Amino acid sequence: MGLVLTEAKEFSNTVPVLIVGAGACGTIAALAANERGAEVLILERDAKPTGSTSLSGGQIPAAGTKLQRAAGLLDDTPELLYQDILAKSHGECDHEIARLIAYEAGKTIEWLVDRYRLPVSCVLDFQYPGHSRPHMHASPSRHGAELLTVLLAAVEAEGIPIATSALVTDLYADASGRILGVRVKRPDGKVEEIGCDALILACNGFGGSKAMLAKHIPEAAELFYEGHTGNQGDAIAWGEALGASIKDLGSFQGHGAVCSPHGMHLGWAHVTEGGFHVNKEGRRFSNENAGYSEQALKVHRQPGNVAWAIWDERCEKIANQQHSHVQANESGAIRKFDSVEAMAKAIGCDAAVLKNTIETVARKEKDAFGRDFSTKPALKPPYLMSKIMGALTHTQGGLEINKETRVLRKDGTPFPNLFAGGGAARGLSGPADWGYLSGSGLLMATNTGRLAGEAAAKLVKAS
Ligand SMILES: Cc1cc2nc3c(=O)[nH]c(=O)nc-3n(C[C@H](O)[C@H](O)[C@H](O)COP(=O)(O)OP(=O)(O)OC[C@H]3O[C@@H](n4cnc5c(N)ncnc54)[C@H](O)[C@@H]3O)c2cc1C
Numbered sequence: 001m002g003l004v005l006t007e008a009k010e011f012s013n014t015v016p017v018l019i020v021g022a023g024a025c026g027t028i029a030a031l032a033a034n035e036r037g038a039e040v041l042i043l044e045r046d047a048k049p050t051g052s053t054s055l056s057g058g059q060i061p062a063a064g065t066k067l068q069r070a071a072g073l074l075d076d077t078p079e080l081l082y083q084d085i086l087a088k089s090h091g092e093c094d095h096e097i098a099r100l101i102a103y104e105a106g107k108t109i110e111w112l113v114d115r116y117r118l119p120v121s122c123v124l125d126f127q128y129p130g131h132s133r134p135h136m137h138a139s140p141s142r143h144g145a146e147l148l149t150v151l152l153a154a155v156e157a158e159g160i161p162i163a164t165s166a167l168v169t170d171l172y173a174d175a176s177g178r179i180l181g182v183r184v185k186r187p188d189g190k191v192e193e194i195g196c197d198a199l200i201l202a203c204n205g206f207g208g209s210k211a212m213l214a215k216h217i218p219e220a221a222e223l224f225y226e227g228h229t230g231n232q233g234d235a236i237a238w239g240e241a242l243g244a245s246i247k248d249l250g251s252f253q254g255h256g257a258v259c260s261p262h263g264m265h266l267g268w269a270h271v272t273e274g275g276f277h278v279n280k281e282g283r284r285f286s287n288e289n290a291g292y293s294e295q296a297l298k299v300h301r302q303p304g305n306v307a308w309a310i311w312d313e314r315c316e317k318i319a320n321q322q323h324s325h326v327q328a329n330e331s332g333a334i335r336k337f338d339s340v341e342a343m344a345k346a347i348g349c350d351a352a353v354l355k356n357t358i359e360t361v362a363r364k365e366k367d368a369f370g371r372d373f374s375t376k377p378a379l380k381p382p383y384l385m386s387k388i389m390g391a392l393t394h395t396q397g398g399l400e401i402n403k404e405t406r407v408l409r410k411d412g413t414p415f416p417n418l419f420a421g422g423g424a425a426r427g428l429s430g431p432a433d434w435g436y437l438s439g440s441g442l443l444m445a446t447n448t449g450r451l452a453g454e455a456a457a458k459l460v461k462a463s
Contacts, residue, residue: 001234002170003241009172009180011195015041016460017453018182018196020168020234023051024144024445025422025452026202027151028108030160031116032453033200038460040160040453041194043184045167045203045230049152052204052228052394052423053445056144057322059123060446061135061439062105067113071122076133078103085428088130088291088437092430094247100403101428101447108450109137116154119146126269126318128438129291136439142267143323144442166192171199171238177415197417197463198456201407202449204423205395206233207252216249216397220433223300223392224258226265231394235424239399242415245408247426251396253436256288256295257309258391259333266309266328266386267319268292268438274376275311277388278357280304282349287369293429293436296390308347309388310358312379334386343385394441396427405452419456421448 017033019026022044030040063081068074082102085093112118123136139146155162163184170183172193181195206212208229213221239246257266257277271277271288277295279285279302286298299307311319319325328334337343340358344351361367362378399407399420406414422445429435 001237003238004170004172005175006172006180007174009195011181011193014181014195015039016197017200017456018043018194019200019202020182021051021203022049022152022162023053023202023204023422024147024151024442025449026200027155028112028446028449029200029202029421029453029456030155031158032450033457034158034160036454036457036461038457042155042160042162043166043168043182044162044164047165049148049162049164050228052231054145054148055226055228056442057142057324058139058144058147059136059142059439060109060120060442062109062137063102063133063135065106065109065137067109067120067137068122071124073122073124073134076135078106080132081105081135084130084132085437085440089428089430089435092435093428094426096403097401098428101443104447104451105443108447111450112446116150118150126272128268129272129289130437141323142321168234173242177242177409177418179418197460199418200452200456201235201238201399201418201420201424202422203235204228204231205398206236207231207392207394209233217252217395219297220252220254220392223254223296223390224263226255226258226263226391227394231423235399235420239407243409244415245400245410245412247397247400248429248431249397251427251429251431251435252433253393253396253429253441254293254296254433255391255393256292256299257388259328260306260387260389262328262331262333264324264327264331264333265391266388267322267325269318270309270311270315273311273315273318274373274379275309275315276361277307277309278347278354279307280347280349282344282347282354282357284357284369287367287371289371291434291436292438294434296392297433298390299388300390305389307388309386310343310379311384313382313384314377316384328386334384337383337385338381343383346385394423396429396436398424398426401425401448404455405448406455417459419452421445421452
């Protein structure tokens with residue numbers, strides 16, 4: 001991935017708004033720019049767009065929406081969502097961007113539902129850690145593939161072209177940092193050059209690049225990666241070459257309950273509803289409910305880098321609404337046990353230790369790890385159990401953007417015509433793994449996608 005600096009360049013084909021990446025961010029940016037009358041082209045490296053958006057749980061936070069009001073939830077507000085983002089990131093994210101995104105989220109969801117029939121409804125039967133209200137809006141089977149399919153269909157229906165199998169390798173820019181165009185490599189080795197008036201980087205982070213992980217988040221490089229392998233950190237490489245401000249490269253979203261070795265994650269309701277994790281000695285080791293992101297390394301640091309999740313049928317009813325959990329069941333990763341002894345045998349631990357762990361949790365006393373078990377019923381046999389590992393879901397560091405999603409230089413001034421969103425931009429999580437508020441990934445991708453599309457269209461229409 002490179003940068004070609006040149007004062008002038010002739011392109012045989014120029015498109016006003018070029019977008020790199022056909023995930024949630026790229027497709028939504030395209031729809032927004034197209035609505036404002038800008039001609040758009042999306043460039044996607046894969047033959048069929050299947051970025052992290054399509055692998056995701058399809059759950060998007062938004063607050064104060066008409067969907068929530070129709071479902072009877074009347075007291076959620078953008079300010080509450082904003083405060084939740086700040087609290088989870090310990091105030092270490094960009095407050096201005098967090099506030100903007102929290103306040104724009106309702107508008108984005110309503111626009112996508114009303115205009116493009118995005119199939120989402122409110123998740124009211126459980127609440128993720130750090131959500132002061134049930135902010136989530138989710139696709140029917142809680143699977144991002146449903147959302148991306150609808151977004152891609154909308155792009156097609158609007159007549160917006162997507163060039164697939166089109167890996168963007170290089171940017172052409174002049175000395176002021178104005179992007180003149182891009183170089184694209186095709187699978188057969190052919191190279192194309194396309195000029196643009198504005199460029200939107202919607203090509204996510206660097207979760208798929210072991211080399212970048214080893215450099216920026218060495219511990220996460222050891223984790224199982226459950227995101228899209230095509231996310232190779234290209235936006236960050238171009239940003240570095242351009243002298244862009246890049247922040248929070250050590251930040252990532254993990255997942256602390258990915259079935260081992262199956263590779264799909266359990267619905268987090270298995271924890272929020274009262275389940276917990278034990279290591280191979282049958283002992284708990286963390287406050288599982290602090291968040292699924294930070295739980296990834298806590299699980300990874302256990303003997304053998306594994307743990308066991310234990311929950312019951314009441315938790316299972318809610319967890320099993322999520323596509324990945326259904327897949328875990330279908331793959332045999334979840335087993336049912338009538339007795340503690342049978343579970344202990346499966347783990348290979350002392351049954352008395354595991355029994356003591358389960359009884360201690362059931363007593364709902366002050367928890368050694370700071371978790372409050374008093375709000376949920378104690379688990380009842382039969383128990384459900386799965387061997388789990390910690391996973392890396394996606395990276396959270398990226399290009400610093402302003403409120404128009406324009407990429408900033410190190411001195412804080414914006415590049416003339418470069419925009420970024422979704423996982424290519426700095427996330428809302430602060431510097432580490434503990435700052436990820438559930439749903440921040442699609443929250444960023446959907447909202448920065450709309451804002452980038454609007455701003456890029458405004459720029460090219462004005463020029
Ligand atoms: C298993 C899993 C579950 C998740 N669940 C949730 C959830 O429920 N809620 C939530 O908010 N977030 C969730 N996330 C995170 C969420 O999926 C991402 O934050 C979000 O999809 C990012 O969207 P994006 O458009 O930035 O990136 P993507 O959807 O990954 O799209 C980026 C696209 O860019 C393409 N690309 C990359 N480089 C190039 C290049 N050089 N040239 C051309 N194309 C390129 C890629 O092929 C890809 O199609 C989950 C993630 C995973 C992996």
